[in-house]
Amino acid sequence: MDLRFSEEQLHWQNKVRKLMEEHVAPRVTAIDAEEKFPDDVKELFAENGLFRLVVQPEYG
Known part of the structure; x- marks a missing residue:
């Protein structure tokens, strides 16, 4: 098992x-x-795509 980050x-x-x-x-x-x-900071995170990381595309 490779535990290194991609x-x-x-x-x-x-x-x-x-x-x-x-x-x-x-x-x-x-x-x-x-x-x-x-x-x-929430706006900054949103502008940088960080909220996309939490929800997979198939879930919205």
């Missing part, structure tokens, strides 16, 4: 890491204090 998985891992480092990490304390996931 090229596509590595692509998404790197993309998410970069987005988090640039847009979330600098303000993580404020985000944590608000106890709410910021709308602008």
Whole structure:
């Protein structure tokens, strides 16, 4: 069994890491204090296709 990430998985891992480092990490304390996931980060994730990863195309 090959447990290594595929090229596509590595692509998404790197993309998410970069987005988090640039847009979330600098303000993580404020985000944590608000106890709410910021709308602008949700929009950023949507713009970058991250919500597509959760739902397979055959499910909508």
